[in-house]
Amino acid sequence: MPVPVCSCTGVPRQCYKWGNGGWQSSCCTTTLSMHPLPQLPNKRHARIGGRKMSGSVFIRLLSRFASEGHDLSIPLDLKDYWARHGTNRYITIK
Numbered sequence: 001m002p003v004p005v006c007s008c009t010g011v012p013r014q015c016y017k018w019g020n021g022g023w024q025s026s027c028c029t030t031t032l033s034m035h036p037l038p039q040l041p042n043k044r045h046a047r048i049g050g051r052k053m054s055g056s057v058f059i060r061l062l063s064r065f066a067s068e069g070h071d072l073s074i075p076l077d078l079k080d081y082w083a084r085h086g087t088n089r090y091i092t093i094k
Contacts, residue, residue: 021055
C-alpha cells in the first residue's frame with residue numbers, strides 16, 4: 001500500500017496515521033499550509049489538527065486509482081482529495 005503524502009507546502013510531507021486506517025495531513029489545514037503544524041496554545045505537546053481522511057474513504061480512493069491504472073507503488077499525494085468547504089474532517093468522493 002502506498003504511503004500518503006501531502007504537498008500543500010510545496011514539498012511532499014508524509015501523512016500521519018489517524019483512526020482506523022485513516023490519515024491526517026502533517027502540513028495542511030483548511031486555512032494553513034505549514035510544516036510542522038503549529039502547536040496549540042492551550043495544550044502542551046499538541047498541534048493544530050491537519051486535514052483528515054477516514055480509512056474507508058482512503059481504500060475507496062486507492063481502488064479508484066487502481067482501476068484507472070495508476071501506479072500505487074509511488075507515494076500518493078492527497079493534497080487534492082482532502083475535505084473542502086470549511087470542514088477539517090472527511091473527504092467525499094463522487
